[in-house]
Amino acid sequence: MAQTSTLCVNEIDVLVPNFKRRLSGVTATIVRLIPLQARVMRVAVVAPAMPPEIPQVPAFALLTMSRHGPSGQRIWHARRNVEMIAGLALRHLLRKRLKLIFTSASQRNHTGLTRWLIRQMDAVVSTSEKTAAYLERPSQVIYHGIDNATFSPPKDRSAVREVLRLPPDGLLIGCYGRIRAQKGTDLFVEAAIALCNRIPSLRAVAVGRAVPKDEAFLAGLIERVRAAGLEDRILFRDEVPVWEMADWYRALDVYIAPQRWEGFGLTPIEAMACGVPVVASDVGAFSELVVEAKTGFVVEPGSASQLEQATAGLLSDPTRLHAFQTAARTHVERHFDIRTEADALIRLYRTQLGHPNA
Template sequence: MISVNVIDVIVPNFKRRLSGVTATVVRLAPLQARMIPLAVAAPSMPPDIPQVPLWSLPLMSRRGPSGWRVWHARRNVEMIGGLALRHLLGKRLRLVFTSASQRHHTGLTRWLIRRMDVVIATSEKTAAYLERPARVIRHGIDNTTFSPAADRGAVRARLGLAPDGLLIGCYGRIRAQKGTDLFVEAALRLCAAFPDLRAVVMGRAQPKDAAFLDDLRQRVRAAGMEHRILFRDEVPVWEMPDWYRALDVYVAPQRWEGFGLTPLEAMACGVPVVAADVGAFRELVAEGETGFVVDAGSAERLERAAAELLADPARLDRFRAAARTHVERQFDIHTEAGALVAIYQRLLAEEDA
């Protein structure tokens, strides 16, 4: 743990359970801490993440090392925490909020956002839902951690998958919002069309979605495809790159998404993507070069787009190479981290209003 009194930037993460927001904080904080005195305030974080104790926040000095401190929130409860520290306890905080949501906000959220000093959106679509100007900073990927396989067959063997043939995958929470049923429906049709194709569904279903998962498993068994459409439990984040590297095509079938990192992670591993037109996917995928974006809610469109790639090995190879180059050039996490730090530095340098 680090003393909060030597920190210029505090990144609260008040949710204990793993989420997309938490994953973003875990990816960015170590990089940003090399550029500026920054730490995370959270109930649970990996030990290698720079952290300050939650209990130290009300007790921290009113002024930070640079006079002001920056408080970078990504949830309502964290915006409320920053406002309480500033207005109730008199801490000199500049408040930043990042929004990834693509929906109309509640009255409370709009009220909180109006009180932030800077608002950041993770995509142009997200910025359109905000009722005030926002700086667009897209998420990036660690292109060292997420990288193509030198030997895809060896990676598959290590994961207990068949080393030969074609493989498609869909990763993340298993629920209707994530479109897991659409992927399974598309995979059933694709497996019937491509005799050497297998599919992997990997992720965690919450108790309320257990019946949804059971129904998907039953549909696969009823079709006699249980040895070709595989269900795997969620794995730790550090194991995810190999699960992407094993694939020929990654499918992102969501019905709704805020931003959505999985297509970037897949493309960074040299895997083309077929994605529904939700979240930031249209801004992430280079249409007809690194993958395809199709109308949301349609298993048939997902199937057709994936089939175009699976049926043409030469085209699939071109898309693989283009996917990796695209992410390296456009979505490197160091670019995201640097853009955020530039905002922090500007806020720290501002005179009193």
């Protein structure tokens, strides 16, 4: 068992709370960023559950940590309301010298509490221009990035499929993430049924977990596929660890992101980094991630027929599909590398600490 990388809180300049125990997009972002940031700054996560190799400090250490950090003040980088509240409590009740930063990924009108909390922050980051438009104060737009070494095109797509116990031949589309109505899994299934009826060589796979309240929703999707006689061509697989996801993208010819609502949405970037074009609903940052008619298509939210038509247009033209695959990888390498995100945040931290050129 790997030893947990627990650090002394008094030696830390940047504290990153992650108060949610269950896997989420926020958690995945933090896990990818912190190792890069820790190479150049004293940064650690405060979390109930985190991979052991991630630099971290226990929550109880916050109560007794020194008021001043190694650089005078410390950064507290929150991504949820409860984490902003904790930062304010540390600063005002326990008199810790903290600079408070909040990253907003939400694209909706905020509650009065959230608006008030955001006003108390020293700096705000938005994950897209759309997100920034919902804020009542200026923010710095810093797009999420991914590790383009981990997410990369396959050398042999058929071999990848065999390892994953997927059909090695023919065309394959996929949709990954939590299985629920908000994520549009039903739209993916509806589009996949229509596409399978049009394209004899096509199969589809949905990978993700349904929490207890969504189990009936998943059961209904499985029954819909069974009623269409396509249970051997439209497959459902359980959630897999983050570190195994790259191969699931590499197995695909086209990735579909059918969400009805999304904050940012990393899956299109992950897919494109693996050389897989994307057909996505126009939610989250998807229209800012996908280059229309070059790395994929963005369609109206909630429309299974538009997902179907855009996907069919790619799958029916092998030459065009190959061009999209190449362009997708190039686009992510140029614009969405996680090192770019990490560096931008480091510059923000240093500015807030008063030594931007350090």
